[in-house]
Amino acid sequence: MSKDNKKTSLRYRLLWPIRNEKWQPITIPVASILFSFIVAAIVILLLGKNPIQAFYNLFQGAGIFPKATYAGYKSMLTDFLSLLDAMTPLVFASLAVAVALRAGLFNIGVSGQMLFSGFIATIIVGYSGLDAFVAKPLVLLIGMIAGGLMGGLVGWLKYKFNIHEVVTTIMLNYIAQYVISFFIHNYYIDPVSRQSKYITEAARLTLVNFEFANLKMDIPLGFILAIAVAIFVKFLLDKTVVGFEIKAVGSNRDAAKYTGIKVGSNMILAMIISGGLAGLAGVTYYLGDFASIQPKVLTSLGFDSIAVALLGNSHPIGIIFSSFLISIIDQGSTYMSSQAGIRQEIASVIIGLILLFSACGAYVKHKVSRLKEKEVDRKDSES
Amino acid sequence: MSEYIVEMKHITKRFPGIVANDDVSIGIKKGEIFALLGENGAGKSTLMSMLSGMYEPDEGEIYIRGEKVQISSPNHAANLNIGMVHQHFKLVEDYTITENIILGIEPIKKFAGLFPYVGIRGANRKIEELSKKFGLEVDPTKKIADLTVSMQQRVEILKVLYREAEILIFDEPTAVLTPQEIDFLLAIIEGLRNSGKTIILITHKLEEIKRVADRCAVLNKGKLIDVLDVETTSVNLMAQLMVGREVNFESEKTPAQFKEEVLKVEQLTVKNEDGFEVVKDVSFTIHSGEIFAIAGVADNGQVEIADAIAGLIKASGGKIFLNGQDITNDSIRNRTESGISYIPEDRQKFGLFLDFDLSTNLGSKQYYKKPFSNKGILNKQEFDQFGTQLIEKYDIRSGQGIKTQVRSMSGGNQQKAIIAREIELQSPLMIFVQPTRGVDIGAIENIHRMMIEQRDQGKAILLVSLELDEIMNVADTIGVIYNGQLQKVASSDSLTTNEVGEYMMGAKHE
Structure with a gap:
């Protein structure tokens, strides 16, 4: 009996960093990130390489730490800007998932919404030759509207015909993927790259090869907007009547109805917002870094964003950090593989582990509170 | 042995x-x-x-x-x-x-x-x-x-x-x-x-x-x-x-003083999801200062009557008037605004957001209007003040005050929170469905006292309960329902428990 007691309290003591419930939204994701790096380190050790070196390379590649040498016109700053460029659509996409989640809806169609809005913006503005000052805001606006319409359709189908949003979003993913690929093949194909024709520089949301202080860098114009939008979404969810209703519907649909909230219109609204955010992800992705659309391919970013949103606890500010981390691992992987001789896929393993551990977050939380109760009990019965 | x-x-x-x-x-x-x-x-x-x-x-x-x-x-x-x-x-x-x-x-x-x-x-x-x-x-x-x-x-x-x-x-x-x-x-x-x-x-x-x-x-x-x-x-x-102390079995009650008519239900018919009529042609009125109780065995349509009045389900026939105004097709929000408080049967499913904190739940029927929000922006301080006030006034006990997650509260205190929230709406009509289900005797006494207090302040009260003792104890008028139909409506003094029981079984009807 006494041995058992000791064991419990040791376990309890080991858990001290994640015991405080107030800090759990932060401590548990951090703990899962640490755990995944430890497990990844073991994997790298098994491969016979130095994990510390590998992780360092990862951060070097992403522009967090300086590399030993740089090619012409490149520096740590250009790497870092590339990181932000890659991170921008991920922030928008994860916010899209999070807003839907808060309303109790699972938007698995972010990829499709991204493709649709990216395509619409490409054909309306991308080839138009409009002036940059008109074209860029227009791209953002069109992206938001196109994504919002597609999201709203999902919400409306749910409200009107009670079709589960997971079904509609998956189906719409396919529809978007193939219908758009038909149009690209027939009207917008670049015969050399086998992708859609490149859009004008004026319409792009990334300033490519911007020369400054003898460097050529890619400046992601959408990044500032992504941060601003994240803060706005936080404000919307936490401080407004609209956010209150969306969260109420997500927390308990029956109680929301009882309270007098219009459940249907709030679900549609949440999906419009979610789709609109996915639309922003779409334009910063297809009209940012890439400037072109590859037919018949849905970006995996839309699916990764589900996990990134979960890692960030569906919290807008949390999402900025989780997107940042995931983007670092993603961006740094090429450099890591070239420097440490570890295959690039290890980066995906690390991301996978992080998401796996963070998905266990709710369980860990539950376990910790159980342990806590037991501990209190034990102390009571001893004294 | x-x-x-x-x-x-x-x-x-x-x-x-x-x-x-x-x-x-x-x-x-x-x-x-x-x-x-x-x-x-x-x-x-x-x-x-x-x-x-x-x-x-x-x-x-x-x-x-x-x-x-x-x-x-x-x-x-x-x-x-x-x-x-x-x-x-x-x-x-x-x-x-x-x-x-x-x-x-x-x-x-x-x-x-x-x-x-x-x-x-x-x-x-x-x-x-x-x-x-x-x-x-x-x-x-x-x-x-x-x-x-x-x-x-x-x-x-x-x-x-x-x-x-x-x-x-x-x-x-x-x-x-x-x-x-x-x-x-x-x-x-x-x-x-x-x-x-x-x-x-x-x-x-x-x-x-x-x-x-x-x-x-x-x-x-x-x-x-x-x-x-x-x-x-x-x-x-x-x-x-x-x-562990002395108990009042009979709630102390002054004689009812009926005033003007508050709720009038006319030939109300309600269908369930399968299109089956669960409430058939039900008519009754409730006055200010009256506790009208619907007695019946579970699943005889009494909850549907309450839901139809509150707007949670649609009436397929008949009319509902509140203070003379036809509310049959109004939205739930409009009915709340016109003056209906509703304590639902299933407090965890309908009454509360279990993952929200206590102050949010207490303000959840008024969040959309001043002073809880202004031009669409919520005023968190107002929620907290309101919550603190209600916790005190209604003796709602919880681990961490207004910040307590409602899920962690006991059933009795969850019910107190709902009743507090609904009373504070100051609605002329209050609907109580199974208000004492799963709460202990001390709390039951308290809930009955509050209902009678509200009645004395001139509210019209509709009580739906499966506990016959409760109905005999607090009601001024009793309507007995069987199979979706009101079998008998009479003053509670004129009915005995056994008679009500017979009507409940459909063994006796008018």
Whole structure:
């Protein structure tokens, strides 16, 4: 009996960093990130390489730490800007998932919404030759509207015909993927790259090869907007009547109805917002870094964003950090593989582990509170 | 051999944060009806769960027929001839009575000595015999879905008898029954005792104990207070011991003073999801200063009436007027604004956002208007102030005040929170559906007092309850519903409990 007691309290003591419930939204994701790096380190050790070196390379590649040498016109700053460029659509996409989640809806169609809005913006503005000052805001606006319409359709189908949003979003993913690929093949194909024709520089949301202080860098114009939008979404969810209703519907649909909230219109609204955010992800992705659309391919970013949103606890500010981390691992992987001789896929393993551990977050939380109760009990019965 | 068939000695059982049973010792004699009395959460069910093998005690010993046993599972308990009749029935709706009873111990026969099959006919016969022997009157070939609640309960009893139980535990068996059905059940229980079975009756209804039990153990907060001889103990003393203080059975009530008409329901008809009419042509009025109660057995349409008035379901026919204004097609929000407060039956499903904190829940019916929000922006401070005020005023107890997650609060305090929120709306019409379900006696008293207070302040109150005592106690006017139709509407003084019971069964109507 006494041995058992000791064991419990040791376990309890080991858990001290994640015991405080107030800090759990932060401590548990951090703990899962640490755990995944430890497990990844073991994997790298098994491969016979130095994990510390590998992780360092990862951060070097992403522009967090300086590399030993740089090619012409490149520096740590250009790497870092590339990181932000890659991170921008991920922030928008994860916010899209999070807003839907808060309303109790699972938007698995972010990829499709991204493709649709990216395509619409490409054909309306991308080839138009409009002036940059008109074209860029227009791209953002069109992206938001196109994504919002597609999201709203999902919400409306749910409200009107009670079709589960997971079904509609998956189906719409396919529809978007193939219908758009038909149009690209027939009207917008670049015969050399086998992708859609490149859009004008004026319409792009990334300033490519911007020369400054003898460097050529890619400046992601959408990044500032992504941060601003994240803060706005936080404000919307936490401080407004609209956010209150969306969260109420997500927390308990029956109680929301009882309270007098219009459940249907709030679900549609949440999906419009979610789709609109996915639309922003779409334009910063297809009209940012890439400037072109590859037919018949849905970006995996839309699916990764589900996990990134979960890692960030569906919290807008949390999402900025989780997107940042995931983007670092993603961006740094090429450099890591070239420097440490570890295959690039290890980066995906690390991301996978992080998401796996963070998905266990709710369980860990539950376990910790159980342990806590037991501990209190034990102390009571001893004294 | 000891005189007791069941002996539990110094039983202690702890759950996280609570001692459910604290050094409880009881002995039960063969062939008696032994009652366990206590409020919700007093530890009655926990104690019996240890006898029926659901839990094992942390400390203490159990003796059955003088032998020390460790009951590790419900199967083990069944082997010791202990059977429990659960409060919530565990029956397969689509199976017949016999199929339900033999489930798990099917009599296997072999066709032509080779092919196994379930000997359903023999089982049918056996169950019919059992049913006759104990006066249970069931047809074993009927499907559960076609049975009334009281019949289903008899199936549960047969289930334990079929497993040759000698010691039968009844967990709150009368909670779902009408007075007539209760009479019938109590007669069955007495019959079982007379044929030599030992009965343990878990209940918080004193009057039943007085009627059938031989001895009675009173539990309060996990501790055994006393074991009483029922015949020589007054109901009042039992109640006092149970609650730990004196209890008012009759709510003190000044005579009602009806004023103007507040709610008028005209030929209301409501269909359920399957298109079946669950409320048929119901008409009644409620005045300011009146408590109008709808009495009836569960699922006879009374909840649908309340839902239709509050707007949660659509009326398929008829009209609803509030203060003379037709609200039949208004939205829920508009009805709330026109003056309806609603305390719903299922407080966790409808009444509360369990993952939100207490202050948010308390403000959840007013968040959209001043001062809780202004131009679409919420004012968190107002929520907190309002919450703090209500916690004080209505004595809502919670771990961390307004910041407590409602999920972690006790049922009684959750209910207090809902009632507080609804009273604060200051609506001329208040609907209470099963307001005292699952809350303990002290809280029940308090809720009744608040209802009468509201009435005296000139509110019109619609009470829907399955507890006939409650209705007789607080109502000014009683409408009895059976099968979706109001059988009788009369002043509560002009009706006796038995008459109401007869109307509830559809046995009597106007």
